[in-house]
Amino acid sequence: MVAASNKKSARAASDKAPSNSGIQDLPGLYREMLLIRRFEERAGQMYGMGLIGGFCHLYIGQEAVVVGMKAATQEGDQMITAYRDHGHMLAMGLDPKGVMAELTGREGGLSRGKGGSMHMFSVEKNFFGGHGIVGAQVPLGTGLAFANAYRGNGAVSIAYFGDGASNQGQVYESFNMAELWRLPVIYVIENNHYAMGTSVERSSAMPDLHRRGESFAIPGRKVDGMDVLSVREAALDALEHCRSGKGPIILEMMTYRYRGHSMSDPAKYRTQEEVQKVRAEQDPIDRARARLLAENLIDEAGLKEIDREVRAIVAEAAEFAQTSPEPDAAELYTDILR
Amino acid sequence: MPIQLLMPALSPTMEEGKLVKWLVGEGAKIKAGDIIAEIETDKAVMEYESVDDGVMGRLLFPDGAEGIKINTPIALILQEGETAAAMDGLASAAATPAPAPAKPPAMSKPAAAMPAASKPAASMSKAAGPEVPAGTKFVSMTVREALRDAMAEEMRRDGNVFLMGEEVGQYEGAYKVSQGLLAEFGPKRVVDTPITEHGFAGIGVGAALAGLRPIVEFMTFNFAMQAIDHIINSAAKTLYMSGGQLGAPIVFRGPNGAAARVAAQHSQCYAAWYAHIPGLIVVAPYDAASAKGLLKAAIRNPNPVVFLENEKLYGRSFDVPALDDFVLPLGKAHIARPGRDATIVSFSIGVGKSLEAAEALAAEGIDAEVIDLRTLRPLDMETVLASVRRTNRCVSVEEGWPQSGIGAEIAAGIMEQAFDDLDAPVIRVCGKDVPMPYAANLERLALPQVEDIIAAVKSVCYR
Ligand SMILES: Cc1ncc(C[n+]2csc(CCOP(=O)(O)OP(=O)(O)O)c2C)c(N)n1
Ligand SMILES: [Mg+2]
Numbered sequence: 001m002v003a004a005s006n007k008k009s010a011r012a013a014s015d016k017a018p019s020n021s022g023i024q025d026l027p028g029l030y031r032e033m034l035l036i037r038r039f040e041e042r043a044g045q046m047y048g049m050g051l052i053g054g055f056c057h058l059y060i061g062q063e064a065v066v067v068g069m070k071a072a073t074q075e076g077d078q079m080i081t082a083y084r085d086h087g088h089m090l091a092m093g094l095d096p097k098g099v100m101a102e103l104t105g106r107e108g109g110l111s112r113g114k115g116g117s118m119h120m121f122s123v124e125k126n127f128f129g130g131h132g133i134v135g136a137q138v139p140l141g142t143g144l145a146f147a148n149a150y151r152g153n154g155a156v157s158i159a160y161f162g163d164g165a166s167n168q169g170q171v172y173e174s175f176n177m178a179e180l181w182r183l184p185v186i187y188v189i190e191n192n193h194y195a196m197g198t199s200v201e202r203s204s205a206m207p208d209l210h211r212r213g214e215s216f217a218i219p220g221r222k223v224d225g226m227d228v229l230s231v232r233e234a235a236l237d238a239l240e241h242c243r244s245g246k247g248p249i250i251l252e253m254m255t256y257r258y259r260g261h262s263m264s265d266p267a268k269y270r271t272q273e274e275v276q277k278v279r280a281e282q283d284p285i286d287r288a289r290a291r292l293l294a295e296n297l298i299d300e301a302g303l304k305e306i307d308r309e310v311r312a313i314v315a316e317a318a319e320f321a322q323t324s325p326e327p328d329a330a331e332l333y334t335d336i337l338r
Numbered sequence: 339m340p341i342q343l344l345m346p347a348l349s350p351t352m353e354e355g356k357l358v359k360w361l362v363g364e365g366a367k368i369k370a371g372d373i374i375a376e377i378e379t380d381k382a383v384m385e386y387e388s389v390d391d392g393v394m395g396r397l398l399f400p401d402g403a404e405g406i407k408i409n410t411p412i413a414l415i416l417q418e419g420e421t422a423a424a425m426d427g428l429a430s431a432a433a434t435p436a437p438a439p440a441k442p443p444a445m446s447k448p449a450a451a452m453p454a455a456s457k458p459a460a461s462m463s464k465a466a467g468p469e470v471p472a473g474t475k476f477v478s479m480t481v482r483e484a485l486r487d488a489m490a491e492e493m494r495r496d497g498n499v500f501l502m503g504e505e506v507g508q509y510e511g512a513y514k515v516s517q518g519l520l521a522e523f524g525p526k527r528v529v530d531t532p533i534t535e536h537g538f539a540g541i542g543v544g545a546a547l548a549g550l551r552p553i554v555e556f557m558t559f560n561f562a563m564q565a566i567d568h569i570i571n572s573a574a575k576t577l578y579m580s581g582g583q584l585g586a587p588i589v590f591r592g593p594n595g596a597a598a599r600v601a602a603q604h605s606q607c608y609a610a611w612y613a614h615i616p617g618l619i620v621v622a623p624y625d626a627a628s629a630k631g632l633l634k635a636a637i638r639n640p641n642p643v644v645f646l647e648n649e650k651l652y653g654r655s656f657d658v659p660a661l662d663d664f665v666l667p668l669g670k671a672h673i674a675r676p677g678r679d680a681t682i683v684s685f686s687i688g689v690g691k692s693l694e695a696a697e698a699l700a701a702e703g704i705d706a707e708v709i710d711l712r713t714l715r716p717l718d719m720e721t722v723l724a725s726v727r728r729t730n731r732c733v734s735v736e737e738g739w740p741q742s743g744i745g746a747e748i749a750a751g752i753m754e755q756a757f758d759d760l761d762a763p764v765i766r767v768c769g770k771d772v773p774m775p776y777a778a779n780l781e782r783l784a785l786p787q788v789e790d791i792i793a794a795v796k797s798v799c800y801r
Contacts, residue, residue, distance in 0.1 A: 041370075041389045045389055047346075047347060048347055048348070048408075049344065049346075049347070049408075049409060050409065053350060053598060053776075053778060054598060054600040054601065054604075054776065055350070105777035105778055105780075106777070111776075113776060113777035113780065114601075114775045114776055115601060115602075115776055116600070116601040116776030116777075118600075118603070119601055119776070131603070132560075132600075132601070133560070133561065133563075133564070133603055134561075135533070135564075164533045165533060167532035167533055167534045168533060168534055168564075169537060195533055196504070196505055196509065196512065197505055197508060197509035198504070198509070198530060198532070202508075203530075203531075203532040203533070204532065258371065259387070263347075263348060263349065263350075264349035264350065264352075264379070264381060264384070265384075266383055266384050266385070267384075267385065268509075269508065272373055272385070276371075279371060326777055326779045326780075327775075327777050327779065327780055329779065329780070329783060331775070331777075331780060332770060332775060332780050332783050332784060333770075336772055
């Protein structure tokens with residue numbers, strides 16, 4: 001019950017040096033992270049203008065996690081996450097226009113305006129949501145893996161959840177069955193250090209979350225989630241582990257969210273200095289940009305061009321999200337049973 | 339063109355805000371991500387972060403300016419290469435809100451629009467009754483403050499009472515209901531939990547079986563579904579199963595029902611679910627006075643009590659009797675507005691809508707009585723039946739779904755016990771029989787509105 005912020009104060013960092021593997025892919029990964037960043041900034045602005053309602057959980061700061069994971073996957077692998085899901089959808093290739101129009105609750109949204117920020121899905125892209133109940137996506141993602149094992153299709157399910165969610169009982173029920181039945185599932189814990197206003201140290205008896213599978217014999221690894229190549233490398237290993245029939249694996253991504261938990265979070269539980277320090281020293285996009293320039297993979301003009309493209313995509317999405325009409329009133333009664 | 343910074347909406351229910359203070363001055367360089375101002379919303383003081391790079395050109399409101407509507411320009415930021423001259427003509431825009439950037443449908447916020455409209459009706463429900471001696475003074479307070487005061491008073495009175503839940507301590511409640519409690523009672527009695535509802539609800543019940551008096555806060559009742567096994571199987575049934583030896587004196591409380599634009603998994607009324615269960619007491623107050631008086635009663639009660647609050651009501655102010663120990667009886671309905679022509683039965687936020695409907699109906703010559711059930715189990719059918727025997731007509735109002743709902747129970751009870759007094763079939767005004775949609779227009783359609791109540795009352799009056 002006592003704050004133990006002294007237990008571990010290095011925020012977002014992890015032990016390993018940044019990865020070098022796959023560096024030739026870095027320009028594309030940079031672009032995807034930038035798209036998420038600009039998209040989320042625009043979503044935040046549109047919330048401020050009253051165009052988006054309810055909860056809106058931004059992914060700003062965590063972009064490297066989903067982009068690095070996606071870069072390692074193969075056709076057929078599935079993803080499922082919680083409500084902080086815009087980045088996952090963009091990384092999975094869902095149409096930014098459809099995502100933004102869902103945020104504004106319009107007919108052109110991916111759930112036709114009925115799901116909102118927290119609830120979008122794409123069968124085509126193997127994205128299974130978009131879930132509002134903390135922890136619920138973990139057994140669901142394990143169930144996707146169950147189906148993969150049942151069909152023997154070689155696909156792997158990736159279930160993302162937060163540091164806060166890692167205290168829900170159903171996570172451990174899932175761990176047990178996943179290992180018992182050797183299910184091909186990667187549990188990606190996005191450790192951004194806070195669950196709303198509660199730091200990991202204040203909620204977790206054992207805050208090394210990648211070790212949470214030990215009593216089920218599930219291996220775990222701590223990854224620098226602010227370095228997209230490190231994420232990608234860890235993801236490749238984990239996917240190989242699952243595909244070779246060794247069962248589940250846990251990746252703890254050390255990351256950070258810059259914004260409030262949702263739009264109405266006064267964020268008094270951490271200092272501005274803490275946030276600014278992570279931004280200044282570890283920002284995944286700044287780090288990728290610096291790498292790109294240092295390794296001569298791109299020049300300033302090339303970066304400007306990516307920036308321009310990304311801004312155009314986001315502007316188009318925002319425009320679409322405001323001009324798409326509200327859903328027809330008859331939609332109220334559709335999609336309840338089929 | 340300089341960038342106009344607009345007053346942002348920083349919470350789902352915010353309509354206007356106060357500019358507490360600027361953290362940058364005119365002429366200061368700004369980077370995206372810099373905190374430039376503190377803004378007070380209906381819930382809390384928030385930091386306002388710039389998403390643009392540039393130079394602060396002009397501050398259009400001074401520190402402390404209040405009541406600034408969302409989307410009003412509050413400052414101008416100069417972009418690369420711009421000089422102060424670029425702002426000519428723009429600064430005067432400060433007085434008028436910028437036109438809404440999109441066409442109005444997206445702005446149709448049903449929840450946000452309600453508080454003002456229900457002002458006159460609110461005072462109708464002043465908790466006068468046998469519990470309030472003549473000459474008692476009233477003070478205005480929000481439902482949020484009333485709930486906090488109820489907990490604080492009971493915690494001072496009984497050292498066995500403690501509060502437990504997610505973000506109840508340091509954060510002072512996700513909806514700021516437990517403000518000040520950690521400071522007064524310390525972390526032993528105001529316990530922050532991890533996100534593990536099934537676990538801490540069970541721990542609460544265990545502590546209650548051992549004689550403590552837990553108040554378990556669910557961040558919202560949507561998340562109590564994780565814990566419903568302990569509420570029903572462990573809390574509600576133990577007294578019976580033990581042949582009366584031991585029971586669980588515990589309060590499960592938190593916001594229930596629809597919130598604004600949070601979609602299907604976060605917007606649902608559980609009143610009927612819990613009202614179904616023998617061994618539970620279920621309370622759903624409307625105004626601040628009943629919130630306070632009933633929560634104090636719930637904490638003192640030796641049984642498990644499910645206490646259903648409402649997020650949209652937290653910020654509304656009502657008159658509360660200024661008494662040292664204001665406790666209301668559980669299981670007793672309250673006539674919030676007397677009337678002769680028809681009875682409207684509701685609870686929680688539905689009472690406010692019903693009172694509004696009654697006002698509108700009065701203008702058309704229909705004098706509707708509004709009953710605030712306050713407690714849903716045990717249900718005070720006596721008060722309902724007595725009213726229906728006078729008015730001969732009844733409409734029930736709830737946000738929950740129609741099938742097996744509170745309205746269904748009321749209608750069945752009236753049919754069984756006052757059939758011959760009815761001049762028209764009872765009409766249920768309910769939430770639509772669908773999961774809650776996100777889109778603003780669909781959400782409005784999904785929830786019972788004042789005009790639905792008016793139409794139903796007219797219908798039972800054959801008007
Ligand atoms: C079962 C349940 N309990 C509580 C909540 C409210 N809630 C939403 S997000 C959240 C914090 C989750 O934190 P974390 O898992 O670390 O994810 P993050 O928000 O940091 O991405 C809480 C308590 C919920 N949605 N579901
Ligand atoms: Mg977190």
